[in-house]
Amino acid sequence: MARFMTLAEAMKETLSDGDSVAFEGFTHLIPHAAAHEAIRQGKTDLTLIRMTPDVIYDQMIGMGMARRLVFSYAGNPGVGLLRRLRDAVENGWPRKLEIEEHSHAAMANAYEAGASGLPMAVFRGYKGAGLAKVNPNIKSVTCPFTGEVLAAVPALRPDLGVIHAQKANRQGDVLIEGIVGVQKEVVLAAKRSVVTVEEVVEDFADVHPNACVLPRWTISAIAVVPGGAHPSYAQGYYGRDNPSYLEWDGIAADRDRFRAWMETNVLQAKPEDFADRVAMLEKRP
């Protein structure tokens, strides 16, 4: 049952060294504040799972927190490559990083399989694709009805799933709007879950009956962190801070500059700082 707590309490209670954890968000609603809290708490030996590891995973990998990365697209969207991730993969800095690489279709299906309580996902994919040759977790099954050979990957069942969402009501139900990505699937697939929200409202009486709502009993902890997705965005609250993504490319290009930036903006910062970071951004309808 969802319990409201501070972000520091939520991460301390749900995330342990060595865990597999997915901080999800498909461009939208990326839980930056929660990832920064995990960085401040110095969690280590993590298996990081994410379809689109971008800036927060670049930061966590650069801080040496990750042992392994499971992913399907590792780029800074619209900008280029992730330089801390590259340094880890190409040079083993600050530590060696194991990778398990998939396609988006595989990851999305694997989350859905995890949420469905299935051991694996079956889909039509990886035909002729090189990943099937380098990733031993990509296998095939033959349809018992038609004989068609289909791709199979293990279900994703992270120890912890972390997402950002627009709002919770006082009972702890959570509403996700806009590009919903795999936010619902990762919470339902994970053993434990943390949701950061922009705000808490009295009730969801005005919410459309088909809206994407996670009932309170599917969530472990909720922390109210206004601006908690920045520089990602929260539809209805603030837009994507594209200049920050462009700026990250330069920060991450240099190990010393990266460390200094992390010290100032993450290690010495607090969850409350996120509200200031989005204050100047355009409010999106």
Added chain:
Amino acid sequence: MTTPSFSRDEMMTIAAARALGNDDVCFVGIGAPSAACNVARLTHAPNITLIYESGTIGTAPSVLPLSIGDGELCETAVTTVSVPEMFRYWLQGGRVTIGFLGAAQLDRFGNINTTVIGDYDTPTVRLPGGGGAPEIASSCGRIFITMKQSRRGMVETIDFVTSFGHGTGQGDRRALGLDTRGPTLLITDLAIWKSDPETGEFVVSSLHPGATRQAVVETCGWTARFADAVEDTPAPSELELTTLRDLKARTAKAHGASGGSDS
């Protein structure tokens, strides 16, 4: 009437836009494909359905998105679905007629590498990876590819097959059980290439204004083949150029930099 002057980049985007029609349902890759798809929508194909892998179906952004999940894609879409639904019902379900992709490395058979330069386990350059592309390449009716010509990009052998094109030639798709057509069109900054129905190879079918056979050969890492009758790509019209430039200007203003460019 004077012919407006234009860059090679602009010609590439406009030639790519012309390949799209009103009835197409197009899965849009970010970067150059996104610009081409939106120029098509803003000129001759107002009813084209553009799909971005973030789940936005029938989207009509006023500026080019920096990422595949920018808010405006959702705000202007007919509907926004979850990412598992996007890949299962819409892409795997066979509802997308064209997949429009870019490439870091490409071979003559339309196989694409966006994964690594060098060896997979010890790469020289670790690229972002495939994202949606491996299944876009297999599930869409046809694949269009757009990229600038260079010997680094258009190579004899790609380092990693991220997305399967025609393999080593016509027949390889069928052997894998694929009944979609695969790459049929390559639009570069110099030419339009079509895949040869016999061999699966890209063959130059049209040269852009000012582009020469020699320039095409010199900027291509494989031995370029030319169709028996190579056509001349018509120069961009005033409308096409104005539409593209306005779109780029709105995009730059919105993103606070030269947004909507690469990857």
